[in-house]
Amino acid sequence: MIEPLYIKGDRWLHRLPAGYKLAALVIAGIGLFLVQNVWALAAAFALSCVLVWSTGVGAAACWRQVRGLVWVLAAIGVFAVVFQGWLSAAIVLLRIAALVGLALAVTLSTRSSDLIAICERALSPLDRLGWVDAGKVALALALTLRFVPEIWRHYQEIREAQAARGLARHPLALMVPLVVRTLKRAQQVAQAIDARGE
Amino acid sequence: MKTQDTVLIALFAALIVVLSLVPPIPLPAIPVPVTLQSLGVMLTGAMLGPVRGGLACSLYLLLAAIGLPVLPGGRGGLGVFFGPTGGFLFGMALGAFVTGWLARSWVRAPGESVRTVLAYGLACIAGGIGAVYLIGVPWLASVTQMGLGKAMMAMLVFIPGDLVKVAVASWVAWRVERVWPILRESP
Numbered sequence: 001m002i003e004p005l006y007i008k009g010d011r012w013l014h015r016l017p018a019g020y021k022l023a024a025l026v027i028a029g030i031g032l033f034l035v036q037n038v039w040a041l042a043a044a045f046a047l048s049c050v051l052v053w054s055t056g057v058g059a060a061a062c063w064r065q066v067r068g069l070v071w072v073l074a075a076i077g078v079f080a081v082v083f084q085g086w087l088s089a090a091i092v093l094l095r096i097a098a099l100v101g102l103a104l105a106v107t108l109s110t111r112s113s114d115l116i117a118i119c120e121r122a123l124s125p126l127d128r129l130g131w132v133d134a135g136k137v138a139l140a141l142a143l144t145l146r147f148v149p150e151i152w153r154h155y156q157e158i159r160e161a162q163a164a165r166g167l168a169r170h171p172l173a174l175m176v177p178l179v180v181r182t183l184k185r186a187q188q189v190a191q192a193i194d195a196r197g198e
Numbered sequence: 199m200k201t202q203d204t205v206l207i208a209l210f211a212a213l214i215v216v217l218s219l220v221p222p223i224p225l226p227a228i229p230v231p232v233t234l235q236s237l238g239v240m241l242t243g244a245m246l247g248p249v250r251g252g253l254a255c256s257l258y259l260l261l262a263a264i265g266l267p268v269l270p271g272g273r274g275g276l277g278v279f280f281g282p283t284g285g286f287l288f289g290m291a292l293g294a295f296v297t298g299w300l301a302r303s304w305v306r307a308p309g310e311s312v313r314t315v316l317a318y319g320l321a322c323i324a325g326g327i328g329a330v331y332l333i334g335v336p337w338l339a340s341v342t343q344m345g346l347g348k349a350m351m352a353m354l355v356f357i358p359g360d361l362v363k364v365a366v367a368s369w370v371a372w373r374v375e376r377v378w379p380i381l382r383e384s385p
Contacts, residue, residue, distance in 0.1 A: 004267075005266070010349055013378050025280075029280055064273075065273055065275065068271050072281070075352070076282060079348070079352075081346065088343070092343055096342070100278075100280055103278075103280045104277040106274075107265040107275030107276050108265075108275075110265065116266065119260065119264070120275060139204060140208040140257055141260070142256060143205060143209065144211045144212045145261075147208065147212040148215045151209070151213055151216045152219070155216055155220065166302060171366050175237075175241070175366065175370040176373045176374060178372060178375050179213070182212075183206075185209060189205045
């Protein structure tokens with residue numbers, strides 16, 4: 001049910017190691033906040049658009065990702081124009097758009113498994129200190145992905161059962177059985193894992 | 199941390215995903231559509247307590263960061279974290295922690311109905327609204343350079359919806375605790 005946003009491809013952005021892309025993103029995130037020149041920011045925005053385009057993303061998928069942001073940006077833009085003038089409005093909007101575009105390009109061109117591998121590597125010093133159990137983190141990630149469709153199905157079942165009894169969408173009547181079912185399932189899964197001697 | 203705690207963290211992260219993907223509910227007299235994402239955050243904190251609740255929320259954010267479309271509207275990826283509303287995401291992990299911490303210290307005797315619901319309600323307000331906005335609003339103000347006061351004014355439209363979710367979360371937490379009391383035993 002949850003398909004990753006990653007897009008299959010074999011262009012240079014896809015082949016670049018995930019660690020480099022993340023490092024570049026962090027540096028760009030800091031760098032863009034230091035730049036105040038509107039033309040430099042416009043160039044950065046254009047570059048991020050080219051990078052997103054180079055991942056081979058379709059227009060519809062791209063629009064679904066930025067749709068929510070467009071409204072926020074529009075509100076911020078109107079606000080900035082009224083209180084701070086055109087120039088600073090352009091600076092603020094270009095900076096946000098460039099940063100979000102760069103991050104989107106990384107997301108579209110990097111496999112989730114590669115990013116998980118980076119998380120594991122980042123956690124490994126903490127693992128050696130005994131603060132974090134990397135194996136448990138991996139188990140939790142896998143369990144979450146496994147159980148999203150099941151909890152979604154529970155949600156639908158409860159909704160249908162209540163609709164059949166003439167109850168319209170009612171958050172209180174919906175949430176209690178949903179949470180209790182989730183807790184019950186968690187207990188069963190924990191017992192199953194313990195029984196197998198994890 | 200026992201196996202059961204790991205499983206609870208994972209399944210509540212999955213529950214937050216499901217609640218985020220449920221279509222937004224239009225409420226009468228509230229101008230913005232209400233997603234159930236923050237309801238999931240408050241419930242996770244109130245049910246699992248500070249440590250497990252905070253970790254479940256962090257796990258949810260990790261799923262979003264590695265590019266899975268688990269945020270409302272099927273969004274995800276690193277772009278959301280760098281955008282103007284990214285602070286509200288980081289605030290959610292803190293929010294679940296604060297909600298859980300206050301719920302654990304204020305809800306003493308789960309039997310008393312009115313006092314319990316009220317204690318859960320106050321914990322959800324402090325964690326689910328207070329802590330989330332504590333990080334989200336300054337973040338919004340600094341990314342957009344709109345000034346703290348104005349950013350706060352802009353967020354006021356979301357407060358009525360948040361209060362409705364606080365009411366739902368505290369009532370549900372109280373009901374669930376009556377049928378499933380084992381949650382209070384561990385961290």
